[in-house]
Amino acid sequence: xxxxxxxxxxxxxxxxxxxxxxxxxxxxxxxxxxxxxxxxxxxxxxxxxxxxxxxxxxxxxxxxxxxxxxxxxxxxxxxxxxxxxxxxxxxxxxxxxxxxxxxxxxxxxxxxxxxxxxxxxxxxxxxxxxxxxxxxxxxxxxxxxxxxxxxxxxxxxxxxxxxxxxxxxxxxxxxxxxxxxxxxxxxxxxxxxxxxxxxxx
Amino acid sequence: xxxxxxxxxxxxxxxxxxxxxxxxxxxxxxxxxxxxxxxxxxxxxxxxxxxxxxxxxxxxxxxxxxxxxxxxxxxxxxxxxxxxxxxxxxxxxxxxxxxxxxxxxxxxxxxxxxxxxxxxxxxxxxxxxxxxxxxxxxxxxxxxxxxxxxxxxxxxxxxxxxxxxxxxxxxxxxxxxxxxxxxxxxxxxxxxxxxxxxxxxxxxxxxxxxxxxxxxxxxxxxxxxxxxxxxxxxxxxxxxxxxxxxxxxxxxxxxxxxxxxxxxxxxxxxxxxxxxxxxxxxxxxxxxxxxxxxxxxxxxxxxxxxxxxxxxxxxxxxxxxxxxxxxxxxxxxxxxxxxxxxxxxxxxxxxxxxxxxxxxxxxxxxx
Numbered sequence: 158x159x160x161x162x163x164x165x166x167x168x169x170x171x172x173x174x175x176x177x178x179x180x181x182x183x184x185x186x187x188x189x190x191x192x193x194x195x196x197x198x199x200x201x202x203x204x205x206x207x208x209x210x211x212x213x214x215x216x217x218x219x220x221x222x223x224x225x226x227x228x229x230x231x232x233x234x235x236x237x238x239x240x241x242x243x244x245x246x247x248x249x250x251x252x253x254x255x256x257x258x259x260x261x262x263x264x265x266x267x268x269x270x271x272x273x274x275x276x277x278x279x280x281x282x283x284x285x286x287x288x289x290x291x292x293x294x295x296x297x298x299x300x301x302x303x304x305x306x307x308x309x310x311x312x313x314x315x316x317x318x319x320x321x322x323x324x325x326x327x328x329x330x331x332x333x334x335x336x337x338x339x340x341x342x343x344x345x346x347x348x349x350x351x352x353x354x355x356x357x358x
Numbered sequence: 359x360x361x362x363x364x365x366x367x368x369x370x371x372x373x374x375x376x377x378x379x380x381x382x383x384x385x386x387x388x389x390x391x392x393x394x395x396x397x398x399x400x401x402x403x404x405x406x407x408x409x410x411x412x413x414x415x416x417x418x419x420x421x422x423x424x425x426x427x428x429x430x431x432x433x434x435x436x437x438x439x440x441x442x443x444x445x446x447x448x449x450x451x452x453x454x455x456x457x458x459x460x461x462x463x464x465x466x467x468x469x470x471x472x473x474x475x476x477x478x479x480x481x482x483x484x485x486x487x488x489x490x491x492x493x494x495x496x497x498x499x500x501x502x503x504x505x506x507x508x509x510x511x512x513x514x515x516x517x518x519x520x521x522x523x524x525x526x527x528x529x530x531x532x533x534x535x536x537x538x539x540x541x542x543x544x545x546x547x548x549x550x551x552x553x554x555x556x557x558x559x560x561x562x563x564x565x566x567x568x569x570x571x572x573x574x575x576x577x578x579x580x581x582x583x584x585x586x587x588x589x590x591x592x593x594x595x596x597x598x599x600x601x602x603x604x605x606x607x608x609x610x611x612x613x614x615x616x617x618x619x620x621x622x623x624x625x626x627x628x629x630x631x632x633x634x635x636x637x638x639x640x641x642x643x644x645x646x647x648x649x650x651x652x653x654x655x656x657x658x659x660x661x662x663x664x665x666x667x668x669x670x671x672x673x674x675x676x677x678x679x680x681x682x683x684x685x686x687x688x689x690x691x692x693x694x695x696x697x698x699x700x701x702x703x704x705x706x707x708x709x710x711x712x713x714x715x716x717x718x719x720x721x722x723x724x725x
Contacts, residue, residue: 201449223372233368240372247376251383258387261473265446 158229160291166357168299171292174357175303181279182311183341183348188279192312193337195270202316205270206309210302212249212274213283217301219244220284221294241284249275279308290358300357315340395419396477412438412470412478421480422487424587426526426540429468436467443476483586486518490525490583495554497577500640503561504606505571506546509554509581516552517585519545521617522592522610522694524722525555525585529567532574541567544696544722545586546609548616555583558609590696590722592618597692597718599627600685602677602705604697608641610722611696615648615655623654628684631659632677632701636668658684677701678708688712695721 166174181187188209195205220241228234253271256264264271274280283304287297318340327336390408395415397404406415413423413436427433434454440463447455451466470476492509500506511517519525526540547556562568575581592599592614599622601611611629615622633639638661645657660673660680673680685691693709695702702721709719 227368227372231364231368233365236365236369239369243369243373243376247380250380254383254387261445265448 158225160225160288160293163291163293163296164358166296168295170355171296171357172299172303172306174355175300176307176310177348177351178355179304179352179357180307180311180348181282181304182308183345184352185279185282186345187282188277188308189341191270191273191277192308192315192341193334195273196312196315196319196337199313199316199320201270202312203309205273206305206312208252208271208274209277209279209308210305212245212252213280213305213308214298214302215252216241216245216248216280217283217287217304218294218298219248221287221292221297224288237285237288238281241281245280245284246275279304311341311344314344390473393472394475395472396475397421398479398482399477406472408472408474410472411468412440412444412465412472412476413467415472416467416480420488421485422489422584423467423480423484424487424526424584425468427468431466431469434466437464438467439463439479440465440470441477441479443474444470444478445473483520483589487585487587488514488517490514490517490585492554492581492583494575494577494579494581497575500558501638504558504640505561506556506558507571507575508547508556509583511554512580517555518552519549519586520591521545521549521613522590522722523586523588524590524610525557525583525587527557527567527571528582528584529570530582532570535566535570539566540584541565542587544588544590544610544613546612548613550617556609556612558606558612560606588722590694590720592621592694593692593720595692596625597690599625600681600691600693601627601629602632602681602693602695602697602701603630604632604677604701605638607695607697607701607722607724609696611694612641612644615645619648619652619655623652626654628656628658630677630681630684631657632680632697633659633661634663635661635665636670637665676704678704681705682708682712685712688714692718693720695719697724699723 175181179185182189182192191205196202223240223244224234224237228236228240249272256271283301287300292300315337319337322336331339388409392405393408395404395406404419406418411429413425413429416423423438424435425433426435431450437459444463444465447460447465448469451469454466455464490511491513492511495508495510498506522544524542524544526542529535529539529541531537543557543559545555546558547554559568559571561572590610603611608631629645631639639659642659649655649657658673658680660675660677661668661670662676664670664674688709693714695705702723706719706721
């Protein structure tokens, strides 16, 4: 089975749109928990962003296949949440094992952030959006990659700003998550300004 | 009904397929074969299965590295020196390793995965560390808040330790304590009595382990211990000796006094024991027996706040002042301190002012 009325966007438009206009974090506010927790330090933030991008790209493709080739033909669309979670958890596990063996350097660079991705709601969000928006397989993979890159961009921006803010004397109550949310809000406003550029829905 | 079966079959099938994939991936990626652990420059070669952590690998060879958190990189007790083959330091280890330790190759053994042959350095006395099962033989109140507990070892039945070392007692789950915790207590029994051990435990307000000991533990109960640990033993020199203890810090000295009384007497030993009031002192008759028999052993208990009914004729004041008065000459002397951090820091300050260097200052701080 295939999605009906596939939107008429070129895959690269979807990829770019997912980074800028439809940024997973800054317009949908998905994946906030690890975004807030791991953005204290640039190196860790960049590592997590890279890992999220890889996982999102892979799971988008897999979830497309699971939904349109398995669930939809059998009329079991309502099982998508549990099915997608299974796929995501297994992907992260396999990716972790493969990386550890094949590229220990990258594995050590990502370290603890890799298993944390399983519970990142942005991943599940991307899988659900690609199904709601009737993307084709190639569009889905591009959407996943773009969403990952967008998430990566957002967390690196936040980590950079927090790094620059470190010497500043913040009011006690604002320190930590407080100021991070304010920064995120301002960034989201800026990204909303780009929303008119591209439409990918 | 058909719908239900179909749904279960699909989710089961999907889960099964993914699990199968995981198993295949695990077999493909996580296969390291046997690896060799070279311990202390070739003194032992251990062949263990790869893929586990170094801590677990050593445990399968009956070498127990101290660990209280169970391999979760939170207690940082399981440090060992990895000379080669350990891979880079992981992010979860970083908070626990000082720059000097990193330079020396110190790692948390619970985080080092055995991927290839590895060379490690382990202190020799860790080879003696074992897990013990024991039965509570007696519990004696020494004061209103200090108990002396005697344990008979059942498996293994004997222990070998140096007087002054400590052991970890496992406090199991009980209402209010969701998971087992380990707390360190010095042995107060002599080393030659190797079929059992004695511990002196003071009730700490809201202490997880002491609450269990004081409220739940009974004679005849089974407990688990592991050890011995620590380097708070008498150094084999010919210097004079000063012991300073507060409260349950008496324990390691009781073990040393019973184990090596001749040596203490020959070298000349003064034992300062600080307490607040008469009701906080204990084992005075024990000390009287030893000071009566060994002429070179002196015991000086001191009360900082004697109560009106105490009729105390001995030393008064903080242990630091008493120490200052009784040790005019700190040269050619070794100092052994055991007690609360406050007591040790205060005494160490007095001793350093007298010109004692860290080389001759040994302590066992409660924390």
